[in-house]
Amino acid sequence: MKIPSSTRRNFTAGLLGSASFWMYGGHKVWADALQSESAQSYNPKYFNHEEWLFLNAACARIFPADAHGPDAALLGAPEFIDRQMDTPYGHGELWYMSGPFKEGAPNLGYQLSLPPRDLYRQAIAAANAYVRDHHQGQTFAQLAIPEQIALLKVFEQGKMALGAVPAHTFFEQLRQNTLEGVFSDPLYGGNKGLAGWTLLGFPGARADFMDWVNQKGAPYPFGPVSISGETA
Amino acid sequence: MCAKKVDAIVIGAGWAGSILAKELTEAGLSVVMLERGDERATAVEGDYPSSIDELRGAIRHRLFQNLSQSTVTIRNTLDQEALPYRRLAAFLPGEGVGGAGLHWSGVHFRVAPDDLALRTNVVARYGKNFIPEGMNLQDYGVTYEELEPFFDKAEKVFGTSGEPYTIKGKIAGNGNRFAPDRSDVFPLPAMGEVYSASLFRSAAANVGYHPYALPAANASAQYTNPYGVQMGPCNFCGYCSGYDCYMYSKASPNVNILPALRQDPKFTLITKAHVLKVNLDADKKKATGVSYLDLRTKKQVELDADLVIISAFQFHNVHLMLLSGIGQPYDPQQNTGTVGRNFVYQTITTSRAWLSPKQYTNLFVGAGGAGVAIDDFNSMNFDHGPLGFVGGSPVWVNQAGVKPIAAATGGPGGKAPTWGEGYKEAMVDTYRHSLTIDAHGSNMAYRDVYLDLDPTYSNAYGQPLLRMTFNWKDNDIRMNQYVVGKIEPIIKAMGATKYSLGMLKDGEVFDTRRYQTTHLGGGAIMGTDPKTSCVNRYLQSWDVSNVFVIGASAFPQGMGYNPTGMVAALAYWAAYHIRTTYLKNPGPMVQA
Ligand SMILES: Cc1cc2nc3c(=O)[nH]c(=O)nc-3n(C[C@H](O)[C@H](O)[C@H](O)COP(=O)(O)OP(=O)(O)OC[C@H]3O[C@@H](n4cnc5c(N)ncnc54)[C@H](O)[C@@H]3O)c2cc1C
Numbered sequence: 001m002k003i004p005s006s007t008r009r010n011f012t013a014g015l016l017g018s019a020s021f022w023m024y025g026g027h028k029v030w031a032d033a034l035q036s037e038s039a040q041s042y043n044p045k046y047f048n049h050e051e052w053l054f055l056n057a058a059c060a061r062i063f064p065a066d067a068h069g070p071d072a073a074l075l076g077a078p079e080f081i082d083r084q085m086d087t088p089y090g091h092g093e094l095w096y097m098s099g100p101f102k103e104g105a106p107n108l109g110y111q112l113s114l115p116p117r118d119l120y121r122q123a124i125a126a127a128n129a130y131v132r133d134h135h136q137g138q139t140f141a142q143l144a145i146p147e148q149i150a151l152l153k154v155f156e157q158g159k160m161a162l163g164a165v166p167a168h169t170f171f172e173q174l175r176q177n178t179l180e181g182v183f184s185d186p187l188y189g190g191n192k193g194l195a196g197w198t199l200l201g202f203p204g205a206r207a208d209f210m211d212w213v214n215q216k217g218a219p220y221p222f223g224p225v226s227i228s229g230e231t232a
Numbered sequence: 233m234c235a236k237k238v239d240a241i242v243i244g245a246g247w248a249g250s251i252l253a254k255e256l257t258e259a260g261l262s263v264v265m266l267e268r269g270d271e272r273a274t275a276v277e278g279d280y281p282s283s284i285d286e287l288r289g290a291i292r293h294r295l296f297q298n299l300s301q302s303t304v305t306i307r308n309t310l311d312q313e314a315l316p317y318r319r320l321a322a323f324l325p326g327e328g329v330g331g332a333g334l335h336w337s338g339v340h341f342r343v344a345p346d347d348l349a350l351r352t353n354v355v356a357r358y359g360k361n362f363i364p365e366g367m368n369l370q371d372y373g374v375t376y377e378e379l380e381p382f383f384d385k386a387e388k389v390f391g392t393s394g395e396p397y398t399i400k401g402k403i404a405g406n407g408n409r410f411a412p413d414r415s416d417v418f419p420l421p422a423m424g425e426v427y428s429a430s431l432f433r434s435a436a437a438n439v440g441y442h443p444y445a446l447p448a449a450n451a452s453a454q455y456t457n458p459y460g461v462q463m464g465p466c467n468f469c470g471y472c473s474g475y476d477c478y479m480y481s482k483a484s485p486n487v488n489i490l491p492a493l494r495q496d497p498k499f500t501l502i503t504k505a506h507v508l509k510v511n512l513d514a515d516k517k518k519a520t521g522v523s524y525l526d527l528r529t530k531k532q533v534e535l536d537a538d539l540v541i542i543s544a545f546q547f548h549n550v551h552l553m554l555l556s557g558i559g560q561p562y563d564p565q566q567n568t569g570t571v572g573r574n575f576v577y578q579t580i581t582t583s584r585a586w587l588s589p590k591q592y593t594n595l596f597v598g599a600g601g602a603g604v605a606i607d608d609f610n611s612m613n614f615d616h617g618p619l620g621f622v623g624g625s626p627v628w629v630n631q632a633g634v635k636p637i638a639a640a641t642g643g644p645g646g647k648a649p650t651w652g653e654g655y656k657e658a659m660v661d662t663y664r665h666s667l668t669i670d671a672h673g674s675n676m677a678y679r680d681v682y683l684d685l686d687p688t689y690s691n692a693y694g695q696p697l698l699r700m701t702f703n704w705k706d707n708d709i710r711m712n713q714y715v716v717g718k719i720e721p722i723i724k725a726m727g728a729t730k731y732s733l734g735m736l737k738d739g740e741v742f743d744t745r746r747y748q749t750t751h752l753g754g755g756a757i758m759g760t761d762p763k764t765s766c767v768n769r770y771l772q773s774w775d776v777s778n779v780f781v782i783g784a785s786a787f788p789q790g791m792g793y794n795p796t797g798m799v800a801a802l803a804y805w806a807a808y809h810i811r812t813t814y815l816k817n818p819g820p821m822v823q824a
């Protein structure tokens with residue numbers, strides 16, 4: 001379990017007590033704070049440099065910065081995904097991975113032989129190759145934001161394959177893992193400053209609502225707390 | 233464990249297995265319970281705060297079956313090739329001590345008595361021709377009056393919270409007026425009502441329906457059950473469904489039965505013991521014991537017993553019967569055999585209502601079994617005559633505690649984007665100000681919906697996987713659509729600012745990628761005729777009389793209610809008859 005550093009404690013302590021913040025006001029302050037935190041930047045263990053740039057850009061498009069707060073890259077979703085790649089999940093050990101592998105109707109579910117880490121590797125390489133071909137040698141991360149969004153929409157619609165991976169399958173993997181990174185306990189590297197939970201109004205590991213079963217529609221008054229005791 | 237022979241072997245340490253093991257040791261038998269998964273103790277596995285972790289829990293399957301070892305294959309139609317269910321999604325079977333009974337939610341129903349004799353009732357009311365071609369409508373072969381003492385017993389063991397309607401024929405509370413008569417009160421008063429449930433209660437009443445508090449195996453107060461084990465009061469932490477309960481408030485085999493059972497020297501629990509098959513004698517009329525794989529030593533072990541209880545969860549029960557050669561496998565072409573026949577599920581669709589920005593539904597507050605429901609459109613509580621379908625659905629607000637990853641990946645609902653621009657705005661509105669209403673309904677049995685062994689895929693131990701042939705059918709789709717139509721006026725009466733109705737579409741195929749329920753049923757159904765049922769009314773195999781098959785596998789139809797209350801009552805019912813009749817004179821209790 002990760003013990004919050006004293007810097008982090010000061011940082012969150014500064015935000016605590018601001019009720020308007022909990023109701024997601026004042027996000028500028030917060031985005032700045034997060035930005036400075038992520039300055040001590042994370043070195044990916046699994047993804048190579050080009051993959052890492054792709055992931056950072058894609059996460060930020062899926063969960064963008066807006067009036068409601070910072071984007072998923074700032075919240076640590078790429079770090080989260082990188083760390084997941086070396087878990088049983090990343091290695092496909094939670095899935096039935098015996099052959100034969102055959103294509104089937106979409107409603108019968110995932111039928112590829114690729115665990116998540118291989119899926120990312122193949123699909124990102126294929127996506128960047130596709131971008132290079134169509135955008136004068138640029139990579140996905142080098143494209144302008146509207147172009148990145150347009151491309152993600154093409155992937156989402158799934159009219160193409162990225163290597164062995166149908167684009168839609170890759171997009172769903174990316175969307176799922178990005179949102180996991182934003183909304184899981186900060187233990188796993190995402191949800192920095194508990195910003196994901198704060199956005200929704202989810203109080204994290206409080207897990208005791210004896211006095212709050214029915215307050216006739218009033219908002220829950222306390223901000224989130226993480227498993228390690230971090231608050232926001 | 234050195235004995236080579238014991239009185240009884242129980243396969244699986246879930247609800248059904250724990251009940252049978254408790255009853256059989258009480259009867260003086262030596263019992264070995266074999267569980268393929270790990271030992272699970274709430275104090276270790278389910279402690280606070282480490283169990284309050286959505287990623288490790290429901291998302292990465294801390295308590296669920298590990299599909300890498302074994303799964304099922306699924307196809308929709310007979311002419312399709314079945315493909316493996318590679319990632320958990322539509323249903324979430326358990327593994328480890330407690331089974332799915334450790335990570336269930338806790339909605340704890342009895343049964344709608346009409347459902348027990350559904351064929352007889354439908355024919356009596358609407359005539360034989362009302363039953364669509366290809367539907368295998370059947371009776372259970374047991375009545376509510378016969379089962380009542382066992383429903384009562386199960387509720388007392390589970391510490392169930394609820395409000396009665398009638399007790400011994402007299403009105404005793406404001407509970408479900410469609411619920412059958414009770415012999416006693418619920419052990420605990422009904423659970424508190426979250427805001428969304430209380431809105432549903434008044435809106436449903438305004439529309440003229442009959443709302444009631446869901447019976448919940450979540451303890452509304454401190455409780456000590458007949459086995460002397462204690463439960464603490466539920467604090468609505470919201471971590472029932474998919475999790476264990478750090479408060480010891482949700483009933484589980486681990487909390488409510490096993491602490492008492494483990495103290496009995498006649499009882500032995502062996503974990504990491506994957507049963508490969510039940511061993512039969514030469515003429516396949518008697519079981520001699522089981523073969524299991526010790527997953528620690530990787531060695532196969534033979535264990536003999538006079539009595540074998542298959543209680544490994546609905547589809548695992550059927551799988552074990554097929555692997556062991558107990559009974560005749562069902563053949564949908566010839567319409568012969570019974571093992572795998574009448575495989576059923578449940579229909580479930582979710583509708584959503586958004587309230588004003590001033591109304592916070594605090595979706596993270598909740599308990600798995602708590603909520604408010606109506607039964608006006610369940611079972612045979614309404615006139616099916618003009619509607620032309622069989623079955624029905626309870627409708628409810630069952631706010632079980634919505635966690636952020638599940639909410640975020642599920643999306644804001646309606647027509648809102650599931651990522652990118654506009655996503656957060658919509659997601660915040662949905663998470664803070666919406667509520668959901670489910671139509672949780674029946675699913676009938678059909679001649680071409682069944683279970684058998686897959687011809688291609690195998691598990692980690694070299695055995696063929698179980699194959700599911702399953703699809704939604706017109707009868708059940710129309711039932712769902714009709715009941716969902718009845719939700720709309722409730723939503724309007726709530727003063728919703730907008731809403732979306734979730735319903736099955738005409739011709740909709742079963743989608744394995746979307747969580748529905750883990751309420752699978754049938755495949756080893758009970759009945760009075762060995763040509764159309766696998767087990768008799770005491771859940772004893774017609775073919776191998778010292779094998780009993782306990783679980784939702786016995787249900788001839790998928791009912792509108794959640795199954796576990798019925799599973800537990802059937803387990804106590806079977807155990808009672810084993811104790812009082814079978815053990816005195818082992819052999820078939822009903823002549824075929
Ligand atoms: C998320 C979720 C929520 C649910 N909510 C509700 C609810 O609110 N209300 C309700 O009524 N029901 C609910 N259910 C369903 C409920 O969990 C089941 O009905 C119940 O647990 C069935 O009991 P069982 O004893 O038949 O099977 P289980 O409790 O699953 O136990 C079966 C055990 O057998 C073991 N096993 C299987 N195969 C073998 C083998 N070959 N060798 C050795 N051991 C084996 C398994 O590992 C497992 O431990 C829910 C289920 C899930 C997943």
Ligand code: SF4
Pocket residue numbers: 450451465466467468469470471472476477478479480481482598599600
């Ligand atoms: S909601 Fe209640 S019963 Fe469910 S896990 Fe939390 S404390 Fe236990």
